Amino acid sequence: MIGLEVHAQLTTAAKAFCSCSTTFGAQPNVNVCPICLGHPGVLPVLNENLVSFAVRMGLATNCQIRRVSTFSRKNYYYADLPKGYQITQYADPICHDGYVEIETEQGTKPIGITRIHMEEDSGKSIHDLDIDTLVDLNRAGVPLIEIVSEPDIRTPQEAYQYLQQMRQILIYLGICDGNLEEGSMRCDANISVRRRGAAVFGTKREVKNLNSFRNVEKAIEFEINDQIALLEGGEQVVQQTRMWDAGAQKTKVMRTKEQAHDYRYFPEPDLGPVVVDHDRLEELRASIPELSLAKKRRFMAQYHLPEYDAAILVDEQDVAVYYEDACGSLASGTPDAFKLVSNWIMTEILRIMSERKCAISEVGLTSRQLSSLIDVITDGTISSKTAKEIFPDMLASGRTAQEVVEERGLKQVSDPAALSALVDEVVRVNPDNVQKYKSGKTNLLGFFVGQVLKASGGTANPSMVTQLMKDALESATAP
Numbered sequence: 347m348i349g350l351e352v353h354a355q356l357t358t359a360a361k362a363f364c365s366c367s368t369t370f371g372a373q374p375n376v377n378v379c380p381i382c383l384g385h386p387g388v389l390p391v392l393n394e395n396l397v398s399f400a401v402r403m404g405l406a407t408n409c410q411i412r413r414v415s416t417f418s419r420k421n422y423y424y425a426d427l428p429k430g431y432q433i434t435q436y437a438d439p440i441c442h443d444g445y446v447e448i449e450t451e452q453g454t455k456p457i458g459i460t461r462i463h464m465e466e467d468s469g470k471s472i473h474d475l476d477i478d479t480l481v482d483l484n485r486a487g488v489p490l491i492e493i494v495s496e497p498d499i500r501t502p503q504e505a506y507q508y509l510q511q512m513r514q515i516l517i518y519l520g521i522c523d524g525n526l527e528e529g530s531m532r533c534d535a536n537i538s539v540r541r542r543g544a545a546v547f548g549t550k551r552e553v554k555n556l557n558s559f560r561n562v563e564k565a566i567e568f569e570i571n572d573q574i575a576l577l578e579g580g581e582q583v584v585q586q587t588r589m590w591d592a593g594a595q596k597t598k599v600m601r602t603k604e605q606a607h608d609y610r611y612f613p614e615p616d617l618g619p620v621v622v623d624h625d626r627l628e629e630l631r632a633s634i635p636e637l638s639l640a641k642k643r644r645f646m647a648q649y650h651l652p653e654y655d656a657a658i659l660v661d662e663q664d665v666a667v668y669y670e671d672a673c674g675s676l677a678s679g680t681p682d683a684f685k686l687v688s689n690w691i692m693t694e695i696l697r698i699m700s701e702r703k704c705a706i707s708e709v710g711l712t713s714r715q716l717s718s719l720i721d722v723i724t725d726g727t728i729s730s731k732t733a734k735e736i737f738p739d740m741l742a743s744g745r746t747a748q749e750v751v752e753e754r755g756l757k758q759v760s761d762p763a764a765l766s767a768l769v770d771e772v773v774r775v776n777p778d779n780v781q782k783y784k785s786g787k788t789n790l791l792g793f794f795v796g797q798v799l800k801a802s803g804g805t806a807n808p809s810m811v812t813q814l815m816k817d818a819l820e821s822a823t824a825p
Contacts, residue, residue, distance in 0.1 A: 348499035354522040355530040362466040362489035363390030374482040382487035384429035396489040399521040404441030415440040417614035426469035434465035448507040458496030502563040514638035537569040555589040565590040650681040671713035710742035718746035760807040772797045
């Protein structure tokens with residue numbers, strides 16, 4: 347039984363309860379003020395965007411939105427929490443009782459969302475130096491939402507799919523950048539096992555320090571096997587908070603798991619209730635874009651794409667927009683053309699993005715340029731081979747494929763009479779190979795086609811040449 351807690355750092359310009367910047371990468375302890383440093387007598391002021399972002403996430407995950415919710419203080423003492431408490435929501439989270447769908451090998455599966463609540467982040471402790479622990483409070487007070495799933499996940503693979511889906515929703519909504527390396531999205535996993543048919547859940551252990559989806563998968567797999575081994579050996583699973591040791595590829599104990607009463611929750615006296623009225627709720631509902639899973643299914647239906655292609659294209663919102671823009675600019679909107687656009691994006695465009703570590707807008711090829719390249723392939727102006735040759739000339743030039751083809755004189759010859767003359771000449775000057783072909787060495791067809799393409803300077807239509815050559819060789823008389 348697996349439940350995940352996802353902490354998403356929101357892309358607001360200011361912190362949750364003060365006007366300090368949330369910019370990542372600043373010098374330590376510069377994005378701070380008396381409020382987020384916890385000075386006595388200061389009062390928090392709620393950032394309205396924190397509420398709007400939380401509600402939008404709730405709507406995108408089919409949650410019920412609580413019209414009136416409150417903040418609480420979660421009390422604990424640690425160096426990176428200068429106030430001695432965290433402002434969070436406890437009894438009445440702003441979003442509750444939702445679900446998302448994930449796609450598994452067995453089909454679509456709903457995963458319940460218990461709650462989504464608003465809170466502030468703590469600072470960052472740095473332990474990996476050969477000196478005392480250092481504390482950077484730039485992150486203290488940065489707005490978060492915590493998304494708590496129901497224990498509906500059964501396998502590490504389902505957990506991976508769930509996290510991928512959550513990340514895509516957050517990015518599509520524009521409320522979190524989903525960057526695990528920078529800590530913008532973090533995950534804790536609660537895992538328990540029970541014997542098949544048992545009515546009650548087993549004792550759960552929580553795993554923290556999971557900074558990648560693969561580590562989540564590995565940590566859950568380790569915990570499942572370890573807890574089963576304990577029970578099968580006659581021992582008990584003890585409720586604990588553990589951390590993932592990536593080097594040792596196992597979890598290890600951090601502390602005994604706290605209960606809610608250990609945090610001494612009580613209502614936050616310095617903040618009034620959060621009220622979401624009907625008009626504001628409908629305004630936020632109207633702002634929800636088409637999300638990745640719905641877009642994937644539409645791409646498969648509208649553009650006749652395989653599931654694999656559609657999943658790759660919708661993984662990044664900008665790539666999905668680029669694909670649709672390119673398809674919308676095609677001269678001929680056929681399924682073959684749509685698939686060609688997908689192929690070129692997945693091979694050439696994504697390759698450049700990976701090599702340069704850049705966004706699709708920085709590749710140097712507009713969607714209109716790509717559609718022009720697909721147009722000249724599908725209408726027979728150039729071959730796919732020639733298209734790959736002119737592709738580098740198009741990058742960062744602003745020129746369409748038609749313009750490059752015209753400049754370089756690469757227009758493909760598709761005139762049957764002209765091609766037949768070249769085919770006949772190649773057959774005439776290669777009598778020995780014709781005899782071998784007639785004797786059964788049909789793999790020589792590639793040789794004959796290559797000779798024609800060479801004679802044409804690479805401008806002959808390969809598919810037409812192939813068919814004409816087959817006909818000529820079949821009708822040729824062996825010497």
